[in-house]
Amino acid sequence: MLMVHVGVSGSATGIVVEKLAHNDGYCSQDVCGMCPLSTVCVENGPDILQTDFDVELVCNCINNSNCGVTAVSSYDPGRYLCDYCYYTSLKVKPSAVIFIHVPPLNKLYSAAQLAGGLRIAIATLLEQIKS
Numbered sequence: 806m807l808m809v810h811v812g813v814s815g816s817a818t819g820i821v822v823e824k825l826a827h828n829d830g831y832c833s834q835d836v837c838g839m840c841p842l843s844t845v846c847v848e849n850g851p852d853i854l855q856t857d858f859d860v861e862l863v864c865n866c867i868n869n870s871n872c873g874v875t876a877v878s879s880y881d882p883g884r885y886l887c888d889y890c891y892y893t894s895l896k897v898k899p900s901a902v903i904f905i906h907v908p909p910l911n912k913l914y915s916a917a918q919l920a921g922g923l924r925i926a927i928a929t930l931l932e933q934i935k936s
Contacts, residue, residue: 806901807930808894811923812887814906818913819875820922821906822863823882825855826892830884846892854895858903858933866929872921874914882906903930 814821828850834840860878867876882888882904891904905926907919914922 806898807927807934808898808902809923809927809930810887810890810894810902810904812882812890812904812906813909814883814887815909817906817908819877819908820864820867820919820926821877821879822860822926823856823879823887823891823904823906824860825853825880826882826888826895826904827884828852828854828892831889833885835886841889846889847896850892850896854892854899856895856903857900858930860903862933863903863926863929867922867925870921870925872925873918874922876922876926879906901934 828847829845829852831841831844831846864876864878867874882891887904887906894902905923908914910916
């Protein structure tokens with residue numbers, strides 16, 4: 806099983822593979838005006854959850870390919886929907902979950918280029934699951 810979350814980040818300059826998610830600090834409203842009452846994902850949950858995947862390997866495979874997209878790792882998926890979603894998924898199965906941010910389409914890369922980078926990321930993740 807593999808769950809890949811993909812979110813758009815206006816500040817991303819390439820593919821950003823997130824290493825971890827935070828439980829607290831959620832005080833910004835989403836597009837529906839909602840925000841967790843206690844500003845946490847899971848009451849009494851760990852402050853941080855990390856993916857079991859080798860994120861640096863994923864980035865290296867993308868960067869060493871000819872897809873034309875650069876990739877970096879990150880320790881900060883932001884305290885908004887992306888981080889919240891990632892945390893709740895990591896709470897279930899950290900060995901099967903990853904979050905990847907991409908820049909807006911056609912800002913720096915075409916949809917085809919981003920799809921190529923994501924394809925390499927997914928293939929690398931599946932290889933990690935197999936081994």
